[in-house]
Amino acid sequence: MQVVGIDIGYSNLKVAYGDSTGEPTLVNRPAGAAPAENIGQQIINMGSEEPLRVLVDGREFCAAISHDRIENWARELHKNYSATDSYRALFNAGLLLTGMTEIDRVVTGLPTSQYFDENLRKHLIKTMKGEHQVTPRKKIMVKDVKIVPQPLGGFADYLHGLADTSQVEDASILVVDPGFFSVDWVLLVNGEFKRASSGTSLDASSVILDEAGSLIATDHGGNPGRGKMENAVRSGRNSVSVFGTRVDIAPYLAAASATVGHIVCAQLQESLRKEGADIDAIVMVGGGAPFYEAAIKSTFAKTPVSIAADSVFANVRGFWRGGVA
Numbered sequence: 001m002q003v004v005g006i007d008i009g010y011s012n013l014k015v016a017y018g019d020s021t022g023e024p025t026l027v028n029r030p031a032g033a034a035p036a037e038n039i040g041q042q043i044i045n046m047g048s049e050e051p052l053r054v055l056v057d058g059r060e061f062c063a064a065i066s067h068d069r070i071e072n073w074a075r076e077l078h079k080n081y082s083a084t085d086s087y088r089a090l091f092n093a094g095l096l097l098t099g100m101t102e103i104d105r106v107v108t109g110l111p112t113s114q115y116f117d118e119n120l121r122k123h124l125i126k127t128m129k130g131e132h133q134v135t136p137r138k139k140i141m142v143k144d145v146k147i148v149p150q151p152l153g154g155f156a157d158y159l160h161g162l163a164d165t166s167q168v169e170d171a172s173i174l175v176v177d178p179g180f181f182s183v184d185w186v187l188l189v190n191g192e193f194k195r196a197s198s199g200t201s202l203d204a205s206s207v208i209l210d211e212a213g214s215l216i217a218t219d220h221g222g223n224p225g226r227g228k229m230e231n232a233v234r235s236g237r238n239s240v241s242v243f244g245t246r247v248d249i250a251p252y253l254a255a256a257s258a259t260v261g262h263i264v265c266a267q268l269q270e271s272l273r274k275e276g277a278d279i280d281a282i283v284m285v286g287g288g289a290p291f292y293e294a295a296i297k298s299t300f301a302k303t304p305v306s307i308a309a310d311s312v313f314a315n316v317r318g319f320w321r322g323g324v325a
Helices: 085-098 118-129 150-160 206-218 226-235 252-272 289-299 312-323
Strands: 002-008 012-019 024-032 032-037 052-056 058-063 105-110 132-135 139-143 145-149 170-177 183-189 192-201 240-243 244-249 279-286 306-307
Touching: 002 085, 002 145, 002 150, 002 312, 012 085, 012 206, 024 085, 032 052, 032 085, 052 085, 052 132, 058 085, 058 105, 085 118, 085 132, 085 192, 085 244, 105 150, 118 145, 118 306, 132 312, 139 226, 145 150, 145 312, 150 170, 150 183, 150 312, 183 226, 183 252, 192 252, 206 240, 206 244, 206 252, 244 252, 244 306, 252 289, 289 306
Parallel strands: 002 105, 024 058, 105 145, 170 279, 279 306
Antiparallel strands: 002 012, 012 024, 032 058, 052 058, 132 139, 170 183, 183 192, 240 244
């Protein structure tokens, strides 16, 4: 059975794909997408990957590129992201990356608060299921689609990594998934999803990057901007250019994370107030997990906190494993 897990984020496109009898192949690309005419012409190759050219209702889009290569096309940072042409272009790009022509099951996630919208889930399934004309000469068939709350992928990945799952059979496990647009969390008690204690905060990684940029501007007189900060974090660079001077971003990200992380932790505590027992374990997944680690550990000082290995892929690995199961 050919299974694809796909995580179409606001900053990154992650894909896990492969036959159910093996282990998945993992791909991570930037989540920029726009009509081909809105892509800047690259005169010098600065190491950027070539865009994937896909069709959306017959219109050519360039997808899986850095957002700073896009001109005169609004970046989609809102709750209706999954209904946009940019999202559909990224979905088609994800299918194209698998090299498959027929997929038995696609599994993806929605931010926790959006998952509760039944109409949104149904619309997304309708969008993803069926035959897709992804390029002029390539069609890809998706037979089945499953939608889950985003952090449940991370939970499935966490369970897969345990040597003995019986140790968490009666545990209360909080999975926290800091993304670019939102921080999502789900609470699982005895393996059951607790809807009332799961939720979403919009104080996400994009807010941390904006705050860090403002702090840099205070010290150095200029703001590098969210796009430059985002690219630096994605590529693992520890500095950005401000008026021609390299500025170390680590202390500014740490200061911004402390401020924003405190706000998110307060929202988390509010969400969990109905629970009559303490949390047994906290699992952090997603590319933004390191930004919030210190705040989570400070707030939940008595609870063991772990960050998933290669956390940026945790959700999509879990999507794939859930699709196989």
